Amino acid sequence: GPGCVLGLFTNRFFVLRGYDMKTYDRLNRILILLVILSFVMAIPAFAQTPSSDPDEKAYEEAKQDAMGICPPIFLRDENGNTINPVSRVNADVPYSPKQTCGKCHDYDKITQGYHFNQGKGEKMTKNFAQTYPWCTSPGQYGGRW
Known part of the structure; x- marks a missing residue:
């Protein structure tokens, strides 16, 4: 239905189970927030670009030590x-x-x-x-x- 996130929550799902639209909207907002937070938390992992040369990495670590x-x-x-x-x-x-x-x-x-x-x-x-x-x-x- 319109407004569903990733097809996980649909109007039909909630109507059949007796939930009101307020609950549907609240759960959709929570789901959107969780998706956004998961992307934000993953950014640092992708931002670090390890050296492709293992010798260069070992040299830099030894130099710092x-x-x-x-x-x-x-x-x-x-x-x-x-x-x-x-x-x-x-x-x-x-x-x-x-x-x-x-x-x-x-x-x-x-x-x-x-x-x-x-x-x-x-x-x-x-x-x-x-x-x-x-x-x-x-x-x-x-x-x-």
């Missing part, structure tokens, strides 16, 4: 000079954790930690020293590789 941990920094040498291996600026000198990280982090507190000092007093065996000449101890102290 990294930004939450630490802002972009420059590696620095023992004297505080910037090291930039890409442009080959001071690329031949070792980086200094104290100069690089110590600007934001409490370097003295970190260097007192258990893991930082693990193996500090241990001597390397002759075989270990020959096999891994870049290590300064058999523990974590002084770096591993």
Whole structure:
């Protein structure tokens, strides 16, 4: 009948069951409101366009995670000079954790930690020293590789 929404409620349906037109109009308004609300609620789901490239999405997520941990920094040498291996600026000198990280982090507190000092007093065996000449101890102290 005229005025029915999606053919769900018709005048004939209500007349046969003894309902008046006031009830019919009220239910039609409620149905119209529910249809409109369902479309409005669905808009945000369609508004988000995910990246078609999964690698790009993973890269963006990793970049955001990294930004939450630490802002972009420059590696620095023992004297505080910037090291930039890409442009080959001071690329031949070792980086200094104290100069690089110590600007934001409490370097003295970190260097007192258990893991930082693990193996500090241990001597390397002759075989270990020959096999891994870049290590300064058999523990974590002084770096591993």
